[in-house]
Amino acid sequence: MQYSPCKGDISKLEVELHTTVLEVGPRDGLQNEDRVLPPDDRIAFIARCVDAGVRRIEAVSFVNPKRVPQMAGAEEVMAGVPRRDGVSYSGLVLNRRGLDRALAAGVDEINVAVPASDTFCVRNQGCTTSEMLDAWDGIAATAADAGVPIGMTIATAFGCPFEGDTPPAQVAELARRAAGAGAFEIAVADTIGVGVPSEVCELSRRVREAAPGTPLRFHFHNTRNTGYANALAALDEGAATLDASTGGFGGCPFAPAATGNIATEDLLYALHRSGVETGVDMERVAETGTWLAGLLGTPAPALLGRAGPF
Structure with a gap:
């Protein structure tokens, strides 16, 4: 009997022949x-991703560089990225000041992170989840007025x-608030890498019930070696987009x-x-992962760069 993490479902891999991979390495991978x-190295990283x-x-x-120095110079990066048809650049925003910076820098998409956990939200963003939701409503309205798509992670x-x-x-309620404010997509993030495929299936269905019709994106960390299984489970559930980071770098400065x-x-x-199909050249991405590891002075967690394609 063939195993499926989503009990009783016929795999959508048979019919969903294309998915979008959103590269988060320049932000989540480096922070x-x-x-x-x-900024020049980060621009070169982004250009390599586009070429792939x-x-x-x-x-x-667009966060305080004193708290996350790896993200300093966001405006310089945005001024130097290659602008090509069909390429969309997003910027992470946590407050109104960040939104103003993002709009002035010319991002194509706004991404707002809202933690489902109060304690994490306070440590990461200096406010409760409820307060962050209030901020989200205002940020979403301003972005809509500016004609820039906004999504919630x-x-x-x-x-x-x-x-x-x-x-x-709790996740479903955040999804409901996101959709109510006009989010063009909702990302479900396993920030610390604890999820398993059965939980991916449950959350996917909960979020779809709370925000019907809103495309879903999933963001996984491989902390406990379940990230790739989770990504395939999300695809099986119809996820429109999957986040990933070249080289497998990344993590949150505020999560032990x-x-x-x-x-x-x-x-x-x-x-x-x-x-x-993804439209992305995986061998060129693997080369960039090796290149990035050299810049960072640490081996890349990714395996394809070591084993090669088959």
Whole structure:
């Protein structure tokens, strides 16, 4: 009998032959690294991703550089990225000041992170989840007036390092608020890498019930070696987009023992071998992962760069 993490479902891999991979390496991949890359290196990283065929990239974060020095110079990065038809750059925003900076810098998409855990939200963003939701409503309205698409990333959707398991009902409520304010997509993020495929299926269905018709994106970390299985489960559930980080770098500065995102090149291998098209050249991404590891002075967690394609 063939195993499916989503009980009783026929795999959508048979009919969903294309998915979008959103490259988060320039933001989430770099924000927890000891070595701070200057804007020119980050621009070169982004350009390599574009040359490999990536069409959605989380390029920058408009946060306080004193708290996250790896993300300093966001405006310089946005001024230097290659502008090509079909390529969309997003910026992470946590407050109105960040939104103003993002709009002035010319991002194509706004991404707002709202943790489902109060404790994590206070430590990461200096406010409760309820306060962040109030801020979200104002940010979303302003972005809509400016004609810039805005999405919500529900952080700590599977679990919190301080509070434990996240109740699915909390995630569903955030999704409802996101859709109510006009989010063009909702991302469900396993910020600390605790989820398993059965939980991916449950959360996917809960979020779809709360926000029918809103495309879903999933963001996984491979902290406990479940990230790739979770990504395939999300695809099976009809996720429109999957986040990944070239080289497998990443983590959150405010989450203890946080480790990297799933690696873009390793995810591409799994997708392509499963018959799913992405339009991205995985070998060129793997080369960039090796190049990035050299800049950071640390080995890349990704495996494709070591083993090669098959």
